[in-house]
Amino acid sequence: MSRYFAPASTGNLSVGFDLLGAAFEPTDGQALGDELAILGEGDALELSVSGRYVHQLPADLNDNLVAKCFYAFEQAVGRTLPRLRLELVKHLPVGSGLGSSACSIVVALYAFNQHFGRPLSDQVLLQLMAELEGGVSGSVHYDNVAPSFFGGLQLMLQDSPQICRSLPWFDHWRVVLCYPGTVLSTKAARAVLPQQLSLKHSIAFAGMLSRFVSALYSRDEQDALAALQDLVAEPARRSLMPELEPLRAALMAEGVGHVGISGAGPTIFAVCRNEQQAQFAASYLQTQYAKNQDAMTVVCRLAQQGARALQDQDTGLSRCN
């Protein structure tokens, strides 16, 4: 048996709609991402599912993205492959803004490619991941699959064969992710987006993203935090997340560096300057934003590693509460 893991991701990171995404891991060592085990080969594709958020997955296993990934992978490889016996451990909530669909897609395609002797290059694999993600969300975007696959903070490179590149980060930053327990489909959250931006607006978007990237390279933390402004998606999505503004105001009044929508929501992310601030933000969000038993609040750091094989000793990956 071989086991694989891919981390959760936050698309957009406020300032880079569809162009920026980061992989995160809890500082306490819990697993925030999906696991896939390849139990062996067989005559038919078999998939069993478990994990905290298994109840949010489609009832029909044929509708599970992992099964869809297998057939898409086979088609991309261009030959009939032996069927696999698979087990998905669903640690990530679905429709959460934590790149849940991307995470299952990434771990599955990464695992299949490893199992079958790496017939696809990383670039081809990444494109396939983005196509499958596009099938779920309604349009192809790389800002979840790229960080979940490669780890780190990834900037998408327009029209470049490299597709994406890692950016620097502030290692002392802690990012609190608070998922309230309610579902917001990415497709629905994309349906409210503006179809066009004015010239002035386009320049402001490009300018703010450039300012953020430049601040990262210049190691200018203040300017990087100031540049974390969503000029594209948040104005349109605000009505879907009325709690965002008051939560942001309260946390930023206490010195938190930034508060924004993780991906398409409803998860909120808070960028904190240190562990103490992160603990405060986590307990505030957990009391003010968590709505039911599915809710989850975690203090994270950037996950430098993306998709990977798990070793036997990695059984310590436990679920997030």
Ligand SMILES: Nc1ncnc2c1ncn2[C@@H]1O[C@H](COP(=O)(O)OP(=O)(O)O)[C@@H](O)[C@H]1O
């Ligand atoms: N393994 C899987 N993980 C996540 N979603 C899945 C999976 N298999 C199928 N789905 C379906 O894909 C869709 C994912 O919705 P989406 O809003 O894109 O989630 P997210 O924003 O969390 O990625 C849902 O309709 C869900 O039922």
Ligand SMILES: N[C@@H](CCOP(=O)(O)O)C(=O)O
């Ligand atoms: N750029 C996308 C990101 C969607 O992330 P998800 O985790 O909500 O799937 C968007 O903002 O639509």
